[in-house]
Amino acid sequence: MYRIGELATACEVTADTLRFYEKNGLLSPSSRSDKGYRLYTDEDARHLKFILRAKAMGFSLTEISELLNIEASRSDWACADVKGMVEAKAAELQRKIDEMTRLRDSLQELADACCGGPESAIHCSILDTLETK
Amino acid sequence: MYRIGELATACEVTADTLRFYEKNGLLSPSSRSDKGYRLYTDEDARHLKFILRAKAMGFSLTEISELLNIEASRSDWACADVKGMVEAKAAELQRKIDEMTRLRDSLQELADACCGGPESAIHCSILDTLETK
DNA sequence: TTTGACCTTAGACTTAACTCCAAGGTTTAT
DNA sequence: ATAAACCTTGGAGTTAAGTCTAAGGTCAAA
Numbered sequence: 001m002y003r004i005g006e007l008a009t010a011c012e013v014t015a016d017t018l019r020f021y022e023k024n025g026l027l028s029p030s031s032r033s034d035k036g037y038r039l040y041t042d043e044d045a046r047h048l049k050f051i052l053r054a055k056a057m058g059f060s061l062t063e064i065s066e067l068l069n070i071e072a073s074r075s076d077w078a079c080a081d082v083k084g085m086v087e088a089k090a091a092e093l094q095r096k097i098d099e100m101t102r103l104r105d106s107l108q109e110l111a112d113a114c115c116g117g118p119e120s121a122i123h124c125s126i127l128d129t130l131e132t133k
Numbered sequence: 134m135y136r137i138g139e140l141a142t143a144c145e146v147t148a149d150t151l152r153f154y155e156k157n158g159l160l161s162p163s164s165r166s167d168k169g170y171r172l173y174t175d176e177d178a179r180h181l182k183f184i185l186r187a188k189a190m191g192f193s194l195t196e197i198s199e200l201l202n203i204e205a206s207r208s209d210w211a212c213a214d215v216k217g218m219v220e221a222k223a224a225e226l227q228r229k230i231d232e233m234t235r236l237r238d239s240l241q242e243l244a245d246a247c248c249g250g251p252e253s254a255i256h257c258s259i260l261d262t263l264e265t266k
Numbered sequence: 267t268t269t270g271a272c273c274t275t276a277g278a279c280t281t282a283a284c285t286c287c288a289a290g291g292t293t294t295a296t
Numbered sequence: 297a298t299a300a301a302c303c304t305t306g307g308a309g310t311t312a313a314g315t316c317t318a319a320g321g322t323c324a325a326a
Binding site for chain 3: 136137138148152166168169170171
Binding site: 046050053054057058067070071074075076077078079080081082083084086087089090093094096097100101103104106107108110111114115116117118119120121122124126127130131132133 | 179183186187190191200203204207208209210211212213214215216217219220222223226227229230233234236237239240241243244247248249250251252253254255257259260263264265
């Protein structure tokens with residue numbers, strides 16, 4: 001059994017984060033000490049690691065909730081459900097990547113057209129472009 | 134002279150957004166009517182378009198404030214200053230793109246390893262991976 | 267003249283995922 | 297015995313960029 005600070009340190013999060021996860025239904029300690037201290041089991045710790053791994057993959061806490069639901073009753077779900085979530089997330093990331101790539105290219109074009117010298121910016125092509133495209 | 138609703142419609146933002154920009158020092162109308170209505174000039178409209186273009190390039194409102202300062206006194210700045218901001222922003226985007234690409238690849242790897250079939254998820258490789266990496 | 271569209275302000279609310287604080291109780295080490 | 301380190305709760309604050317509401321004033325058209 002781990003107290004909140006112990007689990008937090010072990011998993012490199014803060015105790016506040018663990019309380020936050022509990023409040024949001026992601027992870028509750030299996031029990032409490034007689035004085036009300038949260039007591040986490042190894043199973044709880046695995047649970048937390050699941051959450052942190054999913055977070056590292058880019059899932060939101062809401063999505064992680066769904067994943068935890070599925071994980072908790074795997075037999076109620078099909079592989080296709082899980083794969084669908086993962087692919088939807090990958091597609092969402094791809095859309096963001098595409099958008100950011102477009103922005104980056106625009107910025108690079110802007111920068112490339114600029115002399116970038118120590119002269120005054122009175123005739124700066126970047127500002128000109130922003131002013132009147 | 135445009136009233137707030139007119140300028141908003143013309144530039145496809147809301148009147149609330151214009152008031153918000155004013156409160157945050159990005160764009161103030163050149164004058165007010167005798168009854169206190171905001172009155173924007175063509176110059177104000179160009180100002181707003183500058184803001185919207187910079188926003189479309191991925192700049193935050195804080196960064197746009199800086200750009201507007203530079204724009205307002207171009208001779209006080211060097212081309213290198215402006216180019217530096219643009220390149221820094223491009224680099225920041227690149228870092229985000231790299232990170233998201235990494236995440237997307239991880240997700241794709243996860244998805245590719247999953248049968249994705251209609252069978253129960255009891256032996257789902259995705260859940261297994263999240264549970265014990 | 268009265269309805270509807272427009273404008274004003276101050277200030278609260280939104281989202282996500284924490285983070286911090288106050289006021290107090292518990293445990294551990296010296 | 298006492299101080300440090302830990303724990304509890306409830307609730308407020310953070311960030312970005314708006315968005316919405318209330319309560320009221322103004323203006324144009326029928």
